């Protein structure tokens with residue numbers, strides 16, 4: 001029997017690249033997101049090419065109870081999940097108090113609550129069965145406060161901390177939890193987050209491809225690594241950032257996100 005992977009946000013970017021890798025590796029796939037048409041095209045393509053079973057589930061994971069609904073729908077189909085890729089996520093752009101509340105609430109629902117809930121549900125199932133793998137997509141944004149993308153940076157810090165704590169607690173159970181921290185990656189993310197031209201994130205740092213990021217994440221997950229930081233320059237950045245003061249970090253991120261050192 002094939003192993004099955006659940007990938008959230010599989011229709012584009014890093015999630016799509018993960019779906020390509022797992023499909024090639026012979027997994028059955030459950031792909032979840034809002035764009036059913038796109039996911040159904042992926043299903044047809046993978047099933048024709050790899051003869052695996054692909055199930056697409058339309059779900060807006062920013063909404064209350066959406067993760068539970070997804071879990072129940074998958075269980076009702078009799079599917080057991082061996083690998084969970086918690087990938088779906090969005091960015092915000094602007095001053096915290098200027099961003100509409102509903103947008104921030106939805107970001108929190110998607111980037112934190114759905115990731116936490118799915119890890120809680122599937123982590124328990126996997127522990128009961130004696131094994132499984134979970135990969136949560138965080139970001140290099142986890143390591144500093146993010147003026148002008150405030151909730152995004154905070155949400156990724158939350159995932160970075162929670163993933164490591166849960167990974168430690170699961171030692172010896174057969175359940176592996178990996179936190180993937182990519183730097184800027186060429187996907188729809190920049191456009192979806194409505195980043196302004198002043199943002200230097202994608203010009204100062206040459207974006208990696210979604211395929212490179214997903215491959216590094218996949219390899220780390222299979223090796224059982226707790227943290228995966230694709231590319232040497234971001235590993236070096238992580239090391240150096242430990243020695244900077246919090247003031248230097250928030251000043252620098254403000255410059256990266258807006259091109260200027262001062263707020264307002």
Ligand SMILES: NC(=O)c1ccc[n+]([C@@H]2O[C@H](COP(=O)([O-])OP(=O)(O)OC[C@H]3O[C@@H](n4cnc5c(N)ncnc54)[C@H](OP(=O)(O)O)[C@@H]3O)[C@@H](O)[C@H]2O)c1
Pocket residue numbers: 008009010011012013014015032033034035036059060061062087088089090091110137138139140181182183184185186187188189190192210
């Ligand atoms: N690109 C970067 O520079 C970068 C860097 C570090 C980390 N990341 C992280 O990588 C992950 C993937 O992002 P990406 O760069 O690949 O961007 P992307 O191409 O915009 O992909 C985001 C995915 O999330 C799904 N999604 C968005 N809102 C959703 C919702 N409400 N419910 C369910 N699914 C939703 C989208 O699918 P549907 O439209 O079908 O819903 C899409 O497949 C995110 O967690 C992001 O924070 C990205």
